[in-house]
Amino acid sequence: MFVITADQVDSRSGTDLVAAAIDAINDGKVRPVLAAERTVGDELQVLVEGGDDALEIVLRLARTGRWSVGCGAGEVATPLPRDIREATGPAFIAARRAVERAKKRSTRFALETEPATKAAADAESLIDLLLVLRSRRSPEGWELHDLLESGLNQAEAAERLGITPQAVSLRASAGELRADSAARQPLVRILDRLGSVEATPA
Structure with a gap:
């Protein structure tokens, strides 16, 4: 299992993004075991089972x-x-522990197991x-990237963008x-192993 805890950066001086992020996670292609919810203030949390869903959420949030x-x-x-x-x-x-460490990186x-493991440190790197x-x-x-992720191939993406295949x-x-x-x-496979086995000390 994977718990993802995300804390909005500099939320006091900007728009609250938590509600929109929760909707995007719960209505997107991931399959939460427990739906994303606001936990404290400007923080959200979600529980997923597989490494594919965990990586998808991490990459989506980190992109912004x-x-x-x-x-x-x-x-x-x-x-x-x-709940x-x-x-x-x-x-x-x-x-x-991971989200608190992430704020300084x-x-x-950040990615953690309890107790800490070398495998988690490797996956984080x-x-x-x-x-x-x-x-x-x-x-x-x-x-x-987004066009290719939607299922288009490069030729179709070139046509959509109005540029040549060479430019694509x-x-x-x-x-x-x-x-x-x-x-x-490969990252998904590494995460799946990390999430499916009992943690052993580093």
Whole structure:
């Protein structure tokens, strides 16, 4: 299981983004075990089962640059309550520790298990690399990324954007879209192992 706790950055001087983020998570393609809810003030929390959903939420929140994102992997106490605010367990403890550490990191992301493990530190480092790569992407690169994620191929994306296939290839290369796509499935497999086994001390 994965608990994701996200705290809005500098919320006191900007618009409250929590409600919109909760709606986007609960109405999106992820499958929460316990729906995203506002926990305290400008913070949200969601419980998911698989590494694919955990990575999807982390990447979506991190893309905006408006969140510190902590991910806790491991066990949760059962039976599960209906409301995530009543849930407990090692993964929740890990997520709390992770979000506090994320606030001090350049990527504003951290991943933890309870107790801490080397596997979690390794996964965090790999996700950091993906987040750094994505942080350098131009708006045009993100535009192409979103079209390809919607199911279009590069030729169809070129037609939609009104540019040549060669220009699309250059944009994809500049945005490191192939490296991004290639990294995600291995990361999901790593996360799945992390979330499905009992944590062992580092």
